[in-house]
Amino acid sequence: MNEVIHSFNSNPETLSSIELLDLVNAARQDHGENAIRRNDFHARIADELAGDHYETFVVQNPNGTTTAAYSLNHEQCLLVSMRESKSVRRTVLKRLKELEQSAIQDAVPKTMPEALRLAADLAEKNEQLTMVARQQGDRIKSLQNLFESGVTPFEFAKRLNGVNCQKINAELHRRGWLYRDSFDCWRASSKARDLYLTERSGRMERSDGRVMVTATPVLLQRGAAYLHKLYLHEQLPMKKTWDGQFSHDKSIGGEA
Numbered sequence: 001m002n003e004v005i006h007s008f009n010s011n012p013e014t015l016s017s018i019e020l021l022d023l024v025n026a027a028r029q030d031h032g033e034n035a036i037r038r039n040d041f042h043a044r045i046a047d048e049l050a051g052d053h054y055e056t057f058v059v060q061n062p063n064g065t066t067t068a069a070y071s072l073n074h075e076q077c078l079l080v081s082m083r084e085s086k087s088v089r090r091t092v093l094k095r096l097k098e099l100e101q102s103a104i105q106d107a108v109p110k111t112m113p114e115a116l117r118l119a120a121d122l123a124e125k126n127e128q129l130t131m132v133a134r135q136q137g138d139r140i141k142s143l144q145n146l147f148e149s150g151v152t153p154f155e156f157a158k159r160l161n162g163v164n165c166q167k168i169n170a171e172l173h174r175r176g177w178l179y180r181d182s183f184d185c186w187r188a189s190s191k192a193r194d195l196y197l198t199e200r201s202g203r204m205e206r207s208d209g210r211v212m213v214t215a216t217p218v219l220l221q222r223g224a225a226y227l228h229k230l231y232l233h234e235q236l237p238m239k240k241t242w243d244g245q246f247s248h249d250k251s252i253g254g255e256a
């Protein structure tokens with residue numbers, strides 16, 4: 001396989017989506033398959049890893065444009081690679097394993113001064129992580145509360161500072177998550193049902209005395225996490241008065 005890795009990442013525990021794409025396309029070329037375009041590959045990553053955490057950075061393209069890329073851990077690289085054909089997948093997984101082993105070998109200190117520097121670095125890093133964990137404790141609890149399942153998209157959007165919650169259902173309709181039934185009510189589409197949304201059943205008495213069964217789309221935890229990711233990428237309908245701050249209200253009824 002041709003050596004096409006370019007270094008965009010300084011962290012040996014992760015791989016950039018650009019590097020992973022180079023691996024995949026090299027394997028595809030070896031097995032007579034067409035290369036994947038960068039934008040298509042990043043769309044695949046966003047879909048496969050919806051709800052996961054990964055860092056985003058910007059890459060300068062040869063033509064002067066820029067592309068948003070991702071920093072992926074080993075497991076995320078494996079998940080994305082699983083979408084390839086069997087032969088391509090085997091080649092990519094083999095190369096990922098080689099890169100992982102190489103990173104482990106490079107990290108092992110070869111002299112006593114290197115070992116001492118590594119020990120000092122690890123101690124400092126551990127202290128920093130402990131401090132960050134302490135500072136982020138309340139924020140993590142708050143996010144866990146934010147991503148609870150069972151709230152409607154409208155209720156969830158009200159929690160997010162700056163989101164126009166009146167337009168959230170229309171946005172989810174545009175994305176294929178919701179559709180209008182014969183009674184002009186919002187329903188969860190087959191595309192999003194049991195993945196991002198489910199439906200909460202209810203009963204409503206009509207003016208003529210008849211009882212009508214209702215279905216209200218509500219978010220699953222993965223759907224709430226995916227909407228929050230869209231929010232952070234400014235891909236939800238925002239109010240004109242938005243102050244540019246990404247924050248959320250813990251209470252359902254709070255004005256975000």
